[in-house]
Amino acid sequence: MRNSSLAGLTALALTGGSLLSLATPAQAADTTVRYVRQTSTACSDTGAGTLAEPFCSIAPAVAHVSAGQTVDIGAGTYAERVTIAESGTADQPITIVMSGAATLSGPTAGVVVDGQHDIALQNLRVAKTVEVPALDLRNASGMTVNAGSLLMGDAAAVPVVRLTGVTRSTLTKIVAKGTGLSSAVSMDADTTGVVVRSGVLISPTDAGLADQSVGIRIEGPDNTVLNSTVSGFTGAAIAVGPGAADTVVANNQVQGGAGVGIHNRGAARTAITNNNVRGRCLDGIRVDGASSGVSVQNNVLTSNGLFGQSYCDRSAEPGAEIGLYGAAAGSTVVDYNNTYHFASPSESAYSWNGTHLGLAAFRTASGQAAHDRDTPYSTEAEDSANSAAPGFQATDGAGNARADNPRRPDTGAGPIPWADRGATEFLGSPLAWLQTKLDLGTRTVTADASGSTAGYVPITSYVFDFGDGTVVTQDKPVASHVYQTTGSYTVSVTVSGSDNRGNTTSQRVSMLRRTGTIGLLSLVNLRYAATSSVGQVVAADKTIPGADAQFDLADAGNGKVAVLSRAAGRYLVNSGAILPNSQAVTDEETFDLIRNADGTVSLRWSGRGYVGVNASAQLVATATAIGTREKFYRVNVADADRSFKAGANGRYVTAESGGTKPLIANRTSVGPWERFDLVDLGNGQFGLFARANNRFVCADGTGTKPLIANRTSVGAWEKFALLPNADGTVSFKATVNSRYVTADSGGAKPLIANRTAIGPWERFTLGS
Incomplete structure (x- = not known):
């Protein structure tokens, strides 16, 4: 038997078979995750990288990773600049994920990918980088960067994210901030096929802090910026260079800053679509140079080029909401935009080769803007966009599908004539409203959602969650529930219509143990304290302890009480005066109940002021000692x-x-x-x-x-x-x-x- 086995192995070797196939089971047993745990006492940079024996640093883990594998980085501050030298495949990318509160920190901290492909970076966090970009991608493709916080040091003068020769890649949910930045995201002329989606890019607005900084700088063709927020930057929030043909800039929120909002600097066929641009010192959208075939449609622009902010350079030429210059003016399509240049009519909302014009004059001069509107009202953007415009997205900046308001005429164009202008679609979602009322005697909460407002269609469903596992779905806005035990609970209601759009709101309630129900008869005027509804000040003005003058005492723990107005179903709290406004009991809703030597009682709010009756008979908690006004006779309601x-x-x-x-x-x-x-x-x-x-x-x-x-x-x-x-x-x-x-x-x-x-x-x- 032994001879035949040896013979078989010899035959395998002689015929070119590989003995490595026999090692496959052991190799398959190796982990596909390399762990980095700086805080682990078992960590070692020469270890196996398992969870039991993780790496202490990121670099050794990255050096051992290959296609289909993951580097999992745990909590800690890593003073490293990590270079990823291996590539993944489209089906098996290399993944680098910061799963804990991990941060790359220091003047040269960050991540570099040079010449590799198919790599995913998740939850990347970099801080205090000064000398180099926080994320430096060179000659890379198939890059997926998903969620990250990149915070540059104050003296940094380099891009936060630098893309050089990058193709077929996506940057999603990147937060990039810094002072004195040249740009937040910079794409060179060889970068193409990159999508920047849902980013938040911020730099100071002050023109004196940096010279012509740019939020997103695009120099290469066929790149896209979607659903992002760009604020500050002294040159432009988004700048599209001459070689950046076929760029899409859509659904973005561009906010205050010293420079232009969106600047097309000679690029061909740029689609500037459904953006909101507000508060820029210069033009909101500017198209100039050799730009050709540019489309500026469905945008909402407000208060740009007015120098109304302290960060604006008042020595510069005032800007407009939309400005067309030079040869670009004759080939740019401008339509279906809303512009409002602070005053209406906005006589200088547009610039035509440097001449400021109102909407009517701009139409005459340019032959454009037939469907533009000069309006400050956001509702005028509703159901009025051109869905056939280049770069138009089926969803808005938050990822919501387009929604039709049945109560407004569809004045837009294209296959979805009810699409809205600007980055945010009016969804017609209902707005949930909730008021709760407590009954400590029966441990009942009544949840009232009748103040909810409908969206585009009537509300048809109310889903009440009482926080103890009880969920009630019904078509009526009021529901009651009895709790089996005392405690604090979160009560929520979700309202929705037949279009399945919904909205949720919630309140915290405290169902405490009732220890008594009383009336409070003021010694100073022999009137009972009373209130009948939420928001009504408690006042000592009743001659009998009727329903509005009855209060439940509740055990708030530590010898303190909470006081619930039975009429309002809310706990008393001091808000300048004593009001029945709180559903939940915190320290602000607690009182010390003090028995005085003369048989009266006093209430001290939250260990601070004593509750007394002022000259208007209202209850206030301002006294530092007990006097006649701070004394009440206690009447148990059963004895009244x-x-x-x-x-x-x-x-x-x-x-x-x-x-x-x-x-x-x-x-x-x-x-x-x-x-x-x-x-x-x-x-x-x-x-x-x-x-x-x-x-x-x-x-x-x-x-x-x-x-x-x-x-x-x-x-x-x-x-x-x-x-x-x-x-x-x-x-x-x-x-x-x-x-x-x-x-x-x-x-x-x-x-x-x-x-x-x-x-x-x-x-x-x-x-x-």
Whole structure:
């Protein structure tokens, strides 16, 4: 058997077979990911690059990578300039990804690719580079750069991204910033087939900081800039050079800066389409030199060339929204743009060979701009673009498909006459609105989305997510939900129409444990604090603790309370005054509930000011100490609006003659004079607050005289203990003399606190 096996191996070698095929299983077991973990205690630059034994630096990992493999760079600051010397293939690119908070940092930090192809760079982060570009691509193709933050040092005078001889490549979601930049992205004359998409490129606006810097400089043919934001730069935000034929500049947001917005410097067949250009010191869009066949369509331009900003050089020639110069003027198509040159009509919105013209005069001079509009209104861009314009994109700058507003006429041209001008399509999406109301007693939240506004079609669906796993989908805008436990939850609603466009909004709510429901009777004016709706200041202006004057006390933890207005369904918060505005409880919605020696209570907001009643009866939290205005009597709502039926004669106790006469049990029915609020004074003590005249009942003459409702505050004579009896009745003991209140002479005489024991005349039935 051994001989036949050896013979087989010999035969394989003699016939040109490869013994390497026998090593394939071991090779296939090698990882396709090379890990870099600077912070790992097991890292080594001579190791295997596995997650268990990662590289400490990026360069060794890149040196070992090949087609189809990935270098995964973890958190850390790497003072490296990384050169990628290997290529991938279209099907198996080399991928370099910064998966953690990793940054290449230092004067020469960055990434270089020279002569390679099919390489993907993801989440690239470079900072403080000064001497060299953060990303330097030379003679490369098939490059995919997806998401990156490239921040140049203050003294840098080189491009952030330099492309030299690059083809067939895409740069997406690149953020490039720096002071004194020559350009953010520079493409030389040999760079072609490159797409810059969804970039954010920023440099200072001040003309004195850099000489003729350019956001995106394009010198080669057949390149594209889409959906990007370019701000600042003193020469131009986007400059298209003479050799850059067939360039597309579409769906971009070009913002304030000292130079031109979009400058076509002699290039042929450039499509400048659906851009927003605003606040440039010189022309918003300028076409000059030997430019030919240029299309300027569907753009929205506002307030360019006005020198209204401090960063503009006022010694320069004022610009226009759109300027055509020299030979370029005769071959440039200008149409379907919106221009607004600060004042309307904009008599200098256009420049024709240096002569500033209004729209009508420009039409006459150029034969162009038949469908341009001079308007400050963004809605005038809606459903009015030319979708057949060169460079027109089926989606807008945010990737949204074109949408038709059925309520506007379609005045555009081309296959999509409802497309919009500018970089952003009006989507007609609904706008979600949400208001929540809490009921701590039942742990119920009511979510009201009825204030949502429809888009192009009516809202047909409301999807409520209550944050505890409960999702309710319905065609009505109001939904309620009961939480099984207390806690904080995020409530959201998504509204949508039949066109499936939707919008979502959410609110955080706190469903806390209720510890009581009370009214707050102000000592200073003997009125109850009340509010009825969100945004209405709490004011002490009610004579009874009705629905608008009832507040839930909730356990906010650490001995503090939150106070919920039952009418508004919101927690109280100090916003200059006390308002029922909060759905969720933070420190700003908490109070210390303080019991004062006289039986009143006070509220201290968030450990700061005490809540008091100002001269307008509004509740404010400004006092640094407790005075009369900062004191309230606590009335438990269950003890409010009570009546007392005397056991002596079965008649109701009344504050006779509107409280001007002593209390007596002589009424057969209950009216306003027969109603009282029991004020909780703590330690089992109560005050009797007569509804007849809003005065406290007093055991007058230290109890030697009949009870009468004639006091504006509670002292010793106005305190009573409420004692339950076995038969369900109650008795009152005056604190001032420790005697029981009796309906004297079987109720024929006024009530008086002069009995030492409880008999039938000292028993009363509480009524609601």
